Amino acid sequence: MPADDKPARNSETRAHPRTRMIHGQSRSRRWDYSHHVVPPITSSATFRLESAARGAQGFCDFAHDSADTHDPIYIYDRLEEPTRSMLEDNLAAAEKGESALCFASGMGAISAALMTLCETGDHIVSHRVLYGCTYSLMTNWLPRNQIKVAFEDLTNIDALRNAITPRTRVVYFETPVNPDMTLIDIAAVAAVVADANKPREPMHRIRIIVDNTFATPHCQRPIEFGADVVCHSLTKGIGGFGTDIGGAVITSHDLRNRLLMYRKDFGGILSPKSAWATLVYGLPSLAARMANYQKTAHRVADHLVRHPKIERVLYPGLETFPQFALAKKQMRDTKGHFTPGSMLYFVLKDRAGDGKVGERFVDWIAQNSYAISLAVSLGQIKTLVECPFIMTHSAIPPDEMRRRGILPGGIRLSCGLEDWEDIVADLEDALDVV
Ligand SMILES: *Cc1c(COP(=O)(O)O)cnc(C)c1O
Secondary structure, three states: OOHHHOOOOOOHHHOOHHHHHHHOOOOOOOOOOOOOOOOOOOOOOEOOOOOHHHHHHHHHHOOOHHHHHOOOOOOEOOOOOHHHHHHHHHHHHHOOOOEEEEEOOHHHHHHHHHHHHOOOOOEEEEEOOOOHHHHHHHHHHHHHHOOEEEEEOOOOHHHHHHHOOOOEEEEEEEOOOOOOOOOOOHHHHHHHHHHHHOOOOHHHOOEEEEEOOOOHHHHOOHHHHOOOEEEEEOOOOOOOOOOOOOEEEEEOHHHHHHHHHHHHHHOOEOOHHHHHHHHHHHHHHHHHHHHHHHHHHHHHHHHHHOOOOEEEEEOOOOOOOOOHHHHHHHOEOOOOOEOOOOEEEEEEOOOOOOOOHHHHHHHHHHHHOOOEEEOOOOOOOOEEEEOOOOOOOOOOOHHHHHHOOOOOOEEEEEOOOOOHHHHHHHHHHHHHHO
16 A cells, blocks of 8 residues: 555654654655564665656656655665665654755765855855864865865854855854864854845855764754754764764755755765665664763763863863853753763873874773774764874864864764773773873
């Protein structure tokens, strides 16, 4: 029976976001699999068409709103595919957006969002500290299309206002910022951008893109504060188990069709097998994992703050966090509880004065720690540590990094599900030797 001939289950509308992330839509036009408790995995590059007319209708529907009036006609995985589409419905709901599209990686998602919103000669205002590959995209590749990027300190709203030019199309940032946990006030940025957009034609409007990878929709939903587009590396907190690479763009209906066309032609789709893992394991367990990661992060932060070998600890849950008031305003779960997240950044005192204290610290962990792994990535069930200065952010020239506050002694820690005492004990041991 076609899915839309059955009504949705009557308690769906009152279900909380956590329940929604576990169950998805009780009736989906994407795929009727009502005898399964778990969505079945699909793996079909192409789809059987009953007639040429149906094929023609499918091509006609693609990236057109006409598709919303009947059950989808699947043609080819690179266009649309049921498992990925179901994940997209759930991601859009989790982020309070209208629409989501998944890509092969977080960078696939970020590049798609930027390239669909900017053309040759356009301008982007970005926060000055960013994930290393996003920085590299903006400094190595976008300039080839004469797309210029102004790197500003977006905690300074006047700096943002002054950086906007008539060709600005995007304001881009992460919050918390990878890796230093700086928060950007999304509502304050949105107010400046709304002002700048007043005299503009819709085509020339500035859009706010927020990379919400660190917080995940459990801790913060940027669209609620006025962001237009949210990007994710699904590889991180949402994927949660570290088995698959993926990315997502969540946005309003008006950008969906352009993004679909971009994805079809540039081709960086999320494979349905990876979508399935995120749909079945990652997103449904996000709220439970985050709640536990966060407890550990808080305990670790409380512990490190008092350590004599540590200069500073940046965790939004600490009352000493410089932007604690903003953290409490912006980082909340859907029930309103303060959710400062699973990530923390701390700076080791460089007592030897050789700029290598961070490297020694993570090396010691790599060789001796059981509960903490030296590895990039984050948001996973295993606790991961890294030194951004020499690893994830090394695309930024060292002098620039220092100027922007990323130091050789800076350590990024992503808390997992281990017993928190084991994480603290391993950190203590490493601190003893540096
Ligand atoms: C990891 C990461 C990305 C890139 O995601 P991939 O899935 O590795 O392509 C982008 N932004 C942030 C904040 C990240 O941590």
